[in-house]
Amino acid sequence: MCSETIGIYLHIPFCLQKCRYCDFCSYPGRDAAEKEAFTEALCREIRHVAPLYRDRTVDTLFFGGGTPTLLSSDELRRICACLRDCFSILPDAEWTCEANPATLDDTRCHALRTNGVNRLSIGMQSASDAELACLGRVHRASDLPPAVALARKHGFTNINLDLMMGIPCQTLASFSDSLDAALSLAPAHLSVYSLQIEPGTPFFAQKDALPLPDEDTEEAMYALLLARLHAEGFRHYEISNFAKEPALCRHNLRYWLRKDYLGFGPAAHGCVGNRRFYHSADLSSYIRDPVASRREDPPLLPGEIEYETILLALRTDRGIDEIAFSEAFGHGFRSCYAAALAPFRDAGLLCCSERYTALTERGMRLSNTVLAGIFASDAAAHLFPAKIY
Ligand code: SF4
Structure with a gap:
């Protein structure tokens, strides 16, 4: 048995409608038959791949998307059961599921919690209905408190809320x-991302006309964010992520620390050692x-691994x-x-302790530089x- 654990990412590519900034792999408006066929295919892929990793134990799992909570409670339950049948999953594994406040209902919450999921990541984005409508989100601000209350009722204590900065007219x-609305719900974790205008999205087509907040306003938002979250006892443990100890997202840390993970579902990626899938x-x-849809890149070269290590570890x-860097790369x-x-x-953008080199708070804001x-x-x-870069 290999002593190193492995993570699992599952991509559930369904959404009620496409948000105007979204370039993720997600298909709006698909019917129940297609979701059922997808569930079958996903389980088929899991059953095919799992025997290749019999020597690994799984300690993080992540249902992302898309909107995983658009699958029925029975489909969610069957995927969880398939994972348990096929993999050796640690009893204290972190199981995350992304959820939209508008699609989290009693039966799905129950199915997730009773089948092992112990962390919910809810796409709040904003507490302003005008901003949510501008983004093309399907939910309204008033959907969030009941969604969080429902999650708590079903025993979820580890809840993340996603927030967005840089929304048009924000x-x-x-x-x-x-931020106040998010904090009033006492999440254990907050992910706060700046809106990116990605090619191929409706926002990209109108990018020159979008009333985006100017740079000074975004800087002020970021300063406010840091001040509020530090005062509330959150640890800024990654450029866009904040957690109350010990609720750091173990699955996402796996990506940033270049630890192994498998990906299942359309557009999903995996990385095991120097092999990318x-x-x-x-x-x-x-x-x-689903098996033929899975491809493998040529093994990463040492220079590529070093590049990724620097790029990802400096996010944390x-x-x-x-010590680990010298052992891995010989310098x-x-x-x-x-x-x-x-x-x-x-310039105060980097700090060095005896063993670690990290970005400071200001350095995190200027990480691209x-x-x-x-x-x-x-x-x-x-x-x-x-x-x-
Ligand atoms: S809910 Fe998420 S995945 Fe779906 S369209 Fe919106 S941003 Fe994209």
Whole structure:
């Protein structure tokens, strides 16, 4: 038995309607027959892949999407049962399910909680109905408190709320109201992302006309966010993530620390050692043959692994572990990139303890600048050139 644990990500690609900023793999308006066929295909893929990982125990699972709570309670229960049949899952594994406040009902909550799911991640985004409507979200602000109350009634204590900054027409005052509304529900975890305008989305098509908050307003929102969450006892443990100890998301930490995970479902990715797996985003071909939809990239080169390690570990407040880095790559992070790191350390964007190099709070806000400086330096010439940040 391999002593290293593994994580599982399941992509459930259904949504009631497409949000105007969304470039995730999600299909709106699909009927019950297609969801049933998808559930069958997902279980078929799990049964096919699991024997390859008989020597691993699973300690994190994540239902993402899409909107996993659009599956019926019976479909959710069958997927959980299939995972339990096929994998060795630790009794204290973290099981997360993403949920939309408008689609979380009594039977689904019950099915999730009684089948092992112990963490809910709820897409709140804003407490302003005008902002939610602008984003194209299906829920209204008033849907959130009952959804959280329902989750608590079913025994969920580990609840994350997603919030968004930089929404068109959002003001510092409206962001502050959203933050107040989120905190009033006492979540254990908050994920706060800046709106990204992605190609291929309706927002991208109108990007020059969108009344986005200006840079100063976003800076003020970020400052407010840090002040409020620190005062409330949250740990800012990743660029966009805050948790009350011990509710750090173990599954997402797996990504940032480059630990192994499997991906199931259309567009899902996996990474085991230096091997990356991915699926086509096409739902019909996934349902037809989920195993054939799974592809493998050529193994990652050492330079690519080093690049990813720096890119991901610097997202966390722990940062880069000098000892592990030297063992993995044959050179120290600080010694190799000394010239590139010095100006950022002098500017207060990086801090170094005996063993770790991490971004400061200000450095997290300017992480793109720091990473660009590191990867554009002469010391990074040995990294994969096509991936220069
Ligand atoms: S709910 Fe999430 S996955 Fe679905 S369309 Fe909106 S942003 Fe995309």
